[in-house]
Amino acid sequence: MLVVNIEQAGYPGDTAILEDIHFSVKPGELVGLIGPNGAGKSTAVKSILGILNNFKGNVEVSNYSYVPERPIFYERATLWEHIDFLQAILQVHEKEFMKRAEELLEIFQLTDVIHHYPDSFSKGMQQKVMLILAFLRKPDLYIIDEPFMGLDPRATKILLNLLEEEKKNGAGVLMSTHVLDTAEKRCDRFVLLSNGRLIVKGSLSDIQDKSGLSGGTLFDCFDKLMEGES
Structure with missing residues (x-):
């Protein structure tokens, strides 16, 4: 590893x-x-x-997946756009990937803000976003x-x-x-x-x-x- x-x-x-x-x-x-x-x-x-x-x-x-101490996001991209972009980069099965994304969003209680910009989130919410993106990679x-x-x-x-x-x-x-x-x-x-x-x-x-x-x-x-x- x-x-x-x-x-x-x-x-x-x-x-x-x-x-x-x-x-x-x-x-x-x-x-x-x-x-x-x-x-x-x-x-x-x-x-x-x-x-x-x-x-x-x-x-x-x-x-590997890397979760930095200070979250980093793309400007003017919503939470869901971050997830969609990751799926495109990884070129994995879209249906399974999005199902896992929806599960993680629900687990971390971010479903209601999927169309919001992460740079407007609290520190804790931003950390959750970084964790979701990391776990979606399945490294x-x-x-x-x-x-x-x-x-x-x-x-x-x-x-x-x-x-x-x-x-x-x-x-x-x-x-x-x-x-x-x-x-x-x-x-x-x-x-x-x-x-x-x-x-x-x-x-x-x-x-x-x-x-x-x-x-x-x-x-x-x-x-x-x-x-x-x-």
């Missing part, structure tokens, strides 16, 4: 933000990319997407950056259930998030970054061993490991 080998990555005029970052996402698993602000999570995601010029390393990535891999920002509890539960369904169908998920309690319950493995370096990767038990907190929560382990980085 995803194999990431970053030797160095950064931006023009800056020293390398990331160094020696190596991890993978396997079929049917959800990997949480976690770390404090400025840890390099966004740079890691941009490296995976191939949009950094200052990059040294190698990334092997399957067909091998989901790359999701801070998906819970702006979502109400019901929408968060819907998202998590949909991701679980996609995992059961063999899709992999890389999710960058600050919501550690949810990550602990849902992620199969974790990649913890700090100051552009890989601190630890693996299961919760691996992180507990690394932090020296047997049985500790992900939040407590994270806090303990960050003490060593300060």
Whole structure:
């Protein structure tokens, strides 16, 4: 699904933000990319997407859907026009695609605004639109950056259930998030970054061993490991 080998990555005029970052996402698993602000999570995601010029390393990535932290839309295009355009690009069976679109619109409670412009929506509604478009692609891999920002509890539960369904169908998920309690319950493995370096990767038990907190929560382990980085 995803194999990431970053030797160095950064931006023009800056020293390398990331160094020696190596991890993978396997079929049917959800990997949480976690770390404090400025840890390099966004740079890691941009490296995976191939949009950094200052990059040294190698990334092997399957067909993917990307949900950015800040939603991006086409100007003067309604929600339904976004969906219709995606169907045309993917060149998939129209009837099945539109049926799935209608199901997702109903699940996320956006049916009444299908002919409205997403740039007029609230942050939570815009996030729902991005999620609908991502799930309509039916990719091998989901790359999701801070998906819970702006979502109400019901929408968060819907998202998590949909991701679980996609995992059961063999899709992999890389999710960058600050919501550690949810990550602990849902992620199969974790990649913890700090100051552009890989601190630890693996299961919760691996992180507990690394932090020296047997049985500790992900939040407590994270806090303990960050003490060593300060």
